[in-house]
Amino acid sequence: SQQGEEDPQALSIQEGENATMNCSYKTSINNLQWYRQNSGRGLVHLILIRSNEREKHSGRLRVTLDTSKKSSSLLITASRAADTASYFCATDDSGYSTLTFGKGTMLLVSP
Amino acid sequence: DAMVIQNPRYQVTQFGKPVTLSCSQTLNHNVMYWYQQKSSQAPKLLFHYYDKDFNNEADTPDNFQSRRPNTSFCFLDIRSPGLGDAAMYLCATSRDRGVFDEKLFFGSGTQLSVL
Numbered sequence: 129s130q131q132g133e134e135d136p137q138a139l140s141i142q143e144g145e146n147a148t149m150n151c152s153y154k155t156s157i158n159n160l161q162w163y164r165q166n167s168g169r170g171l172v173h174l175i176l177i178r179s180n181e182r183e184k185h186s187g188r189l190r191v192t193l194d195t196s197k198k199s200s201s202l203l204i205t206a207s208r209a210a211d212t213a214s215y216f217c218a219t220d221d222s223g224y225s226t227l228t229f230g231k232g233t234m235l236l237v238s239p
Numbered sequence: 240d241a242m243v244i245q246n247p248r249y250q251v252t253q254f255g256k257p258v259t260l261s262c263s264q265t266l267n268h269n270v271m272y273w274y275q276q277k278s279s280q281a282p283k284l285l286f287h288y289y290d291k292d293f294n295n296e297a298d299t300p301d302n303f304q305s306r307r308p309n310t311s312f313c314f315l316d317i318r319s320p321g322l323g324d325a326a327m328y329l330c331a332t333s334r335d336r337g338v339f340d341e342k343l344f345f346g347s348g349t350q351l352s353v354l
Contacts, residue, residue: 159340169347170243170329170331170345171282171329171331172345173342173343173344176342178340216281216282220341226272227284227343228284229281229283232279232281
């Protein structure tokens, strides 16, 4: 199975700024999902984008998907200190039936 | 609230001493997963149950086993823990498998230390 790769590995911003994280993957997918993980806790699902979708919004989150480049981005607008967490992309490979996670981007939002 | 519960939150074991981690769910989901996550790394799938059907990942060591006695419970057994098995173990569920919109619901994890 493949693994998504997030970029950057770590991101530090001020409250109110936007945060953009990128994910690249290797093979065809059915969908791509983003999850959030607070330190020492489990993952929480944020948003899912299907392979035939190009953009999706949920509150302050905006996800784009470019299947020709095999990449996705997660934008968090007007970030808050409470957004401090690690963010993982996960792909549901078209040939498999389970999710494979990337290494994650650690986001630090300073007040 | 419907949820995925993992016990204990922290587990300390000795090198070579068998240990069992537990997971329960009230979501009535068909699929239960065990992921291993080492510090600053991606969660790595160890195995999953689709109902009673056990699916082992090819690179999961034989030292790791799992049981699912009923829909609600799933256990991770580590027969002879080594220092390299120290990690966060995450249980997750999904309603189904291989369906386009399936998302995972995670427990809070069990942090395993091996002394």
